[in-house]
Amino acid sequence: MSIPTPTKERKKVIRTASLSGSLYVLLEGQLRFLNQYYDILAIGSDPDKWYIEKLAEREGIRSNEIIIERKIHIFKDIVSLYKLYLLFRSEKPFMVHSITPKAGLLTMTAAYFAGVPKRLHTFTGLIFPTKTGLMKHLLIFFDKIICRFATHIYPEGNGVKKDLLAYNVTKKPLKVIANGNVNGIDLNVYNPKAFSQTENILLRKQIGIEEKDMLFLFIGRLVNDKGVNELVNAFCEIVKTYTHAKLVMVGSHEGEFDLLPPSTWDKINSQPAIFCAGHQDNVRPFLAASDIFVFPSYREGFPNVVLEAGAMELPSIVTDINGSNEIIKDRTNGLIIPSKDELALFNAMQLMITDNALRTKMATNARPMIASRFKRSEVWSAILKEYQAIDSTV
Incomplete structure (x- = not known):
């Protein structure tokens, strides 16, 4: 598998998810598009040892596996946190961008302490509104940590944005990109x-x-x-x-x-x-x-x-x-x-x-x-515009 060589013209961006399969399915084509402008490195777990390599091959990007458990597992989570910290210190990206809850928690925390200048998290869905008791409070606490360490926070839609505000998860600005959704729809494929x-x-x-x-x-x-x-x-x-x-x-x-x-x-x-x-x-x-x-x-x-x-x-x-x-x-x-x-x-x-x-x-x-609202090319353009606006402030 050939790995593109980073160039001086392209700043480094690391995209993370708990499972590399999430990146593979949810961000089809988007990482290849962004890789024209930034040196994209994808990070995620890959229990089947299939997605991470296929993702890199399909998108023409670099990839690496770091195990991130979806469920709470204190010892394994500490190990994952430390590995992410070491990776960020080594790669020195100007931006990290996470999706999925556990990846967001570990990525934002590790990136903050590793000194990554720009730390983005997209909330693709919230678990806590349907939970009760201690678990609900714990999940809200974790989302507050994500927002504490993130510099930019993106709810995937206005409903998610309203929940983040209603539960006082953060007082930082919340921005929905385009009309919502992380990748839009390819109307040529879904026809x-x-x-x-x-x-x-x-x-x-x-x-x-x-x-x-x-x-x-x-x-x-x-x-x-x-x-x-x-x-x-x-x-x-x-x-x-x-x-x-x-x-x-x-x-x-x-x-x-x-x-x-x-x-x-x-x-x-x-x-x-x-x-x-x-x-x-x-x-x-x-x-x-x-x-x-x-x-x-x-x-x-x-x-x-x-x-x-x-x-x-x-x-x-x-x-x-x-x-x-x-x-x-x-x-x-x-x-x-x-x-x-x-x-x-x-x-x-x-x-x-x-x-x-x-x-x-x-x-x-x-x-x-x-x-009229969710064309893929328009979502990609909106994401790139957001990256470039952040880039201009570094």
Whole structure:
């Protein structure tokens, strides 16, 4: 793997995440773009020993692995903190920029003590609003540390910004870049015209979905926090009346801690109208072949998958949470329902099935509303502009 040689013209920027897979998935193409202007070094954990090398190869950047545990592990966290400190002292970047909670905590702390001039953190989502008791206070404390050591703080969306302000996490300026989201959407890649009707019908038949069926699609981790219990329960009621309704679930529960209860798995496995497709590296064929996207998550920062669904001309059912309620306008390009509300989800799914005119209107609006606000090239340009503005103050 060839590693670009840093030049005098390009200042050094280090991007970090707890998992290198997060950089690989969330920042596709962005690091290559920024590498034209800055010498980009990517840092993250790589349990599978795959992402970090593929990331460097795809983006044309340098990369290094430092283990960063996602969960609290005091001894390992101290080791990671020290390794980051040594790396920053050795590389001497003018800027570090972290995403994901644990990477933010360790990166901002290590960079502060290593004397890195500019320390940026993007809050891609907040965990504490859905927690209670001691854990909630602990998570708020950690986010306060991130903000204490960061010089620039970027909520991924206005919902995240409001939560940071409401919980008094910081008094520093908070800036949402562009209209939110860390990477925007590539409208050439997520384009329904890239898939023919024949291809869509073939995929549906392969998984037992007839052309006349109304296909709901869920994409995400199969865990409680994504609203999977409510989705499965609501759909099992829907299919009693609307026998042509089908549900495809794309995602996995492997390696997760927030496991679904056995009762939910029993319903999934016993309901012939539900098809579990497992993890898919490419979700576009499923989006192209579906009729409605449903995403009843409890919490998000700014969900890429809702952007992707909209770009593929799917009307969406989402919960009234950060990010989702910034992408979807109720009854314009989708439906917004309360979180953790099984009856509201049932009613929304039923409305999608029965009101053809509303569903068609929302589908027609879906792609233009994404294209006008979240085009990838415009997000990249906004990030570069931010970097250059910071650069000018060094």
